[in-house]
Amino acid sequence: MKRREFIVAAAASPVLAKSNGRLALLGGEPVRKESFPSWPRFDAVEEKALLEVLRSGKWGRGNGKMVDEFEKRYAELLGARHVLATANGTSALFTSVNALGVGPGDEVLVPPYTFVATINIVLLQHALPVFVDTDIETFQMDARKVDGKITDRTAAIIPVHMAGGAADLDHILRIGSERKIPVIEDACQAHLGEWRKRKLGTLGVTGCFSFQASKNLNSGEGGAVVTSNDEIMERCYGFHNNGRGRKVSSSDFSYRQGGANLRLTEFQAAILLSQMTRVERQSRVREENARYLTSLLEKIPGIKPVRNYEGCTRSAWHLYMFRYDKEAFAGAGRDLFLRALAAEGVRASGGYSPLNKEPFIKETVLSKGYRRIFPAKLLEEWVERNACPENDKLCQQAAWFTQTMMLGTRSDMDQIAGAIAKVQSQAGELRKL
Numbered sequence: 370m371k372r373r374e375f376i377v378a379a380a381a382s383p384v385l386a387k388s389n390g391r392l393a394l395l396g397g398e399p400v401r402k403e404s405f406p407s408w409p410r411f412d413a414v415e416e417k418a419l420l421e422v423l424r425s426g427k428w429g430r431g432n433g434k435m436v437d438e439f440e441k442r443y444a445e446l447l448g449a450r451h452v453l454a455t456a457n458g459t460s461a462l463f464t465s466v467n468a469l470g471v472g473p474g475d476e477v478l479v480p481p482y483t484f485v486a487t488i489n490i491v492l493l494q495h496a497l498p499v500f501v502d503t504d505i506e507t508f509q510m511d512a513r514k515v516d517g518k519i520t521d522r523t524a525a526i527i528p529v530h531m532a533g534g535a536a537d538l539d540h541i542l543r544i545g546s547e548r549k550i551p552v553i554e555d556a557c558q559a560h561l562g563e564w565r566k567r568k569l570g571t572l573g574v575t576g577c578f579s580f581q582a583s584k585n586l587n588s589g590e591g592g593a594v595v596t597s598n599d600e601i602m603e604r605c606y607g608f609h610n611n612g613r614g615r616k617v618s619s620s621d622f623s624y625r626q627g628g629a630n631l632r633l634t635e636f637q638a639a640i641l642l643s644q645m646t647r648v649e650r651q652s653r654v655r656e657e658n659a660r661y662l663t664s665l666l667e668k669i670p671g672i673k674p675v676r677n678y679e680g681c682t683r684s685a686w687h688l689y690m691f692r693y694d695k696e697a698f699a700g701a702g703r704d705l706f707l708r709a710l711a712a713e714g715v716r717a718s719g720g721y722s723p724l725n726k727e728p729f730i731k732e733t734v735l736s737k738g739y740r741r742i743f744p745a746k747l748l749e750e751w752v753e754r755n756a757c758p759e760n761d762k763l764c765q766q767a768a769w770f771t772q773t774m775m776l777g778t779r780s781d782m783d784q785i786a787g788a789i790a791k792v793q794s795q796a797g798e799l800r801k802l
């Protein structure tokens with residue numbers, strides 16, 4: 370939008386018009402002084418459920434009922450065949466790659482724009498993460514670039530449903546089935562998100578969720594693997610239970626496979642069951658607020674709200690992401706913009722750094738162990754092969770609001786947009802800092 374058009378739009382929108390007054394970063398009045406909604410939300414429902422577990426003395430999976438009940442109810446909520454609760458989202462992903470037999474010498478396609486756990490679980494298998502560049506408009510793995518990254522070593526594709534929007538599953542699932550490569554959905558940010566009316570996490574061979582404290586469904590820590598495949602579910606169960614199958618008694622020390630202890634506790638399951646009574650309503654509030662906020666931010670020059678693919682029939686809005694174009698802000702850099710915005714009482718994060726350039730990942734890939742597993746030439750070419758220029762750009766332009774801010778009121782959204790509009794209209798002042 371040109372500056373003239375913006376002034377017209379701003380005049381039509383009282384929210385954006387209130388953008389005069391000195392910037393708070395330069396000593397003016399902040400747009401907002403109150404804090405945003407607190408998280409987590411809980412009441413007597415959680416208290417009662419926790420006390421019930423406490424007093425039962427059945428605190429672990431195996432003797433209690435809460436974990437089983439949670440798995441059943443979460444499966445119903447998603448329309449999934451099987452759900453396995455795990456200790457956290459990282460262990461849901463870790464369990465998935467183990468159940469699918471991803472191991473040393475394999476390559477796994479991953480996005481560079483994600484939480485680091487998506488990559489760590491590949492490295493824990495001594496497999497090679499191969500990065501697929503990002504679609505800058507959607508912040509998702511660029512499905513058009515997946516096919517070109519596949520080799521005869523590719524053992525899995527892990528699209529991440531960033532922010533609870535959806536990766537382009539039409540493309541990615543088609544490539545997966547054509548090339549016979551399993552797709553693991555990292556749905557750790559995507560509770561109740563949908564692709565063509567089906568719940569995210571239920572479309573791949575497995576889908577993985579996180580219930581870590583910041584997530585839209587929260588038990589402090591927690592996670593789940595979702596699958597419609599009976600055999601894969603048995604392998605996941607075995608892996609998360611130190612190799613012991615579902616039906617063994619506590620005195621039976623025979624093992625169906627290797628594994629680890631990645632079980633959820635009864636206390637966490639009790640909290641999840643309680644939090645699930647709120648999750649649909651909260652998701653609707655976030656959706657409504659996100660839609661309204663987008664309608665406001667679209668009018669501000671230099672602010673580009675995230676675009677979701679047409680197939681994404683519902684986003685979880687775990688984050689509200691947008692891109693910042695400094696040219697429309699008198700050349701003020703993104704971090705200065707974020708500081709000015711925070712001073713107005715609206716905090717945003719600058720988001721992830723590019724994981725394909727992360728030194729610890731490169732060190733791991735070039736380590737002694739990896740050199741024993743992979744041909745030297747393959748490892749030498751890894752760095753170059755993993756250049757993700759679009760993602761590099763995105764990491765410099767991105768900004769996010771958290772899901773808890775999206776739980777607020779319409780007037781909270783007005784203030785968020787008002788603060789950005791104020792900074793935009795006086796961006797020239799920032800340059801003097």
Ligand SMILES: *Cc1c(COP(=O)(O)O)cnc(C)c1O
Pocket residue numbers: 457458459460483484486487529555557558578579580581590591592
């Ligand atoms: C949170 C998250 C994870 C890891 O989940 P934890 O429960 O923190 O282990 C993995 N991937 C993504 C995209 C996440 O956001």
